[in-house]
Amino acid sequence: MADHNDFGKKAEEMAADFLQKSGYKILARNFRFQKAEIDIIAEKDELIIIVEVKARSTDAFMLPQEAVTKTKIRSIVLAANHYLEDSDKQNEVRFDIISVLPDEHRNLIIDHIADAFQAFDAN
Numbered sequence: 001m002a003d004h005n006d007f008g009k010k011a012e013e014m015a016a017d018f019l020q021k022s023g024y025k026i027l028a029r030n031f032r033f034q035k036a037e038i039d040i041i042a043e044k045d046e047l048i049i050i051v052e053v054k055a056r057s058t059d060a061f062m063l064p065q066e067a068v069t070k071t072k073i074r075s076i077v078l079a080a081n082h083y084l085e086d087s088d089k090q091n092e093v094r095f096d097i098i099s100v101l102p103d104e105h106r107n108l109i110i111d112h113i114a115d116a117f118q119a120f121d122a123n
Contacts, residue, residue: 011055011100011108012039018098018110024049033082036075040098041083048091050080052116055100068097073117 016026024042031038040051054067073095080093095117103109 007057008053008055012053014100014108014110015051015053015098016040018112019049019051022112027087028083031079031083033079034075036079038076038079038083041080043091046091048080048084048089048093049096050076050093051096051098052076053098053100057102068116077117 012029016029019040019042020026022044024044026040026042027048028041029039031041038050039053040049042049042051052068052072076095080095083089084091084093094115097113097116099111099113100108101111
């Protein structure tokens with residue numbers, strides 16, 4: 001497996017661990033619908049939290065969350081709607097991004113951006 005795939009998997013593991021330690025219940029990981037994939041589906045305070053995990057080994061080109069395009073948002077929303085229908089959940093939904101970047105000492109740092117999609121107009 002390529003190094004970037006290993007790094008992505010490590011970032012997803014870190015994100016899931018971070019969420020669990022923050023009181024979130026992980027409902028699903030790597031949920032797929034058609035060509036879309038949701039990295040983490042969690043629940044907290046009766047909200048369903050759809051989490052996109054973005055990781056970079058450096059922030060030299062762009063921050064991880066800047067890689068979440070309108071097209072990506074539309075596909076995540078479509079997959080989330082399918083998950084909600086399939087699981088018969090009526091909860092309110094929030095879309096978060098967790099970015100994972102190394103600090104100046106190469107330690108990986110998590111940045112949890114709650115309600116990240118509200119700034120986007122996905123239409």
